[in-house]
Amino acid sequence: MTHVLVTGGAGFIGTHVVTALHDAGHRVTVVDSGHPGAHRGPLPDTVAGAPLVRIDVRDRPALAAVLADGVDAVVHQAAMVGLGVDLDDLPEYVGCNDLGTAVLLAVMARAGVHRLVLASSMVVYGEGAYACAGHGPVRPAPRTVADLAAGRYEPTCPRCAAPLTPGLVDEDDPLDPRSVY
Numbered sequence: 714m715t716h717v718l719v720t721g722g723a724g725f726i727g728t729h730v731v732t733a734l735h736d737a738g739h740r741v742t743v744v745d746s747g748h749p750g751a752h753r754g755p756l757p758d759t760v761a762g763a764p765l766v767r768i769d770v771r772d773r774p775a776l777a778a779v780l781a782d783g784v785d786a787v788v789h790q791a792a793m794v795g796l797g798v799d800l801d802d803l804p805e806y807v808g809c810n811d812l813g814t815a816v817l818l819a820v821m822a823r824a825g826v827h828r829l830v831l832a833s834s835m836v837v838y839g840e841g842a843y844a845c846a847g848h849g850p851v852r853p854a855p856r857t858v859a860d861l862a863a864g865r866y867e868p869t870c871p872r873c874a875a876p877l878t879p880g881l882v883d884e885d886d887p888l889d890p891r892s893v894y
């Protein structure tokens with residue numbers, strides 16, 4: 714039996730991960746801060762039967778104490794998600810997502826926990842994959858100010874401006890992050 718720590722385990726994906734690990738017979742511990750961007754009320758005491766420790770992943774001593782309880786592997790889902798509203802959101806995004814991951818890695822290294830599953834996002838690939846009927850696969854450019862002002866949010870072909878069909882993004886596609894998230 715593996716003891717798996719699921720950060721962000723009270724969230725959308727984390728809850729499913731906790732349930733799957735629990736059903737597979739693993740011991741699971743959940744860490745989640747109950748971020749107000751994701752939760753309106755207080756967090757439950759357990760997720761799918763797994764105990765929930767209500768801490769922020771940036772709280773290094775608290776996270777170290779959880780890892781010291783015989784954790785074998787970490788599934789890191791704790792993050793502030795979405796695109797934010799304005800630049801005031803920047804510190805909290807970078808704090809939860811970047812600093813939080815950095816603290817987790819430091820604590821894992823110190824505790825000798827070497828197995829990590831890290832959640833990424835399609836957002837790192839920019840607009841994602843699209844195809845034009847006439848030009849095949851294309852990479853849409855950023856939306857223009859004029860398009861946004863006119864309420865045109867769907868990307869168009871950078872060569873002929875035709876409507877595009879969305880496709881699946883491959884993990885090896887080039888990175889093109891366009892938001893702080």
Ligand SMILES: NC(=O)c1ccc[n+]([C@@H]2O[C@H](COP(=O)([O-])OP(=O)(O)OC[C@H]3O[C@@H](n4cnc5c(N)ncnc54)[C@H](O)[C@@H]3O)[C@@H](O)[C@H]2O)c1
Nearest residue numbers: 721723724725726745746747748751769770791792832834
């Ligand atoms: N939902 C999707 O469609 C989707 C798609 C691609 C990638 N992802 C990625 O999967 C991960 C989880 O996303 P989700 O949809 O389950 O989001 P979610 O908001 O439902 O869950 C994230 C959880 O992390 C917790 N959290 C936030 N900041 C924290 C902090 N500093 N310390 C501890 N806990 C914190 C929140 O309280 C929340 O319960 C994210 O990294 C996200 O980018 C999600």
Ligand SMILES: [Zn+2]
Nearest residue numbers: 845848870873
């Ligand atoms: Zn085209």
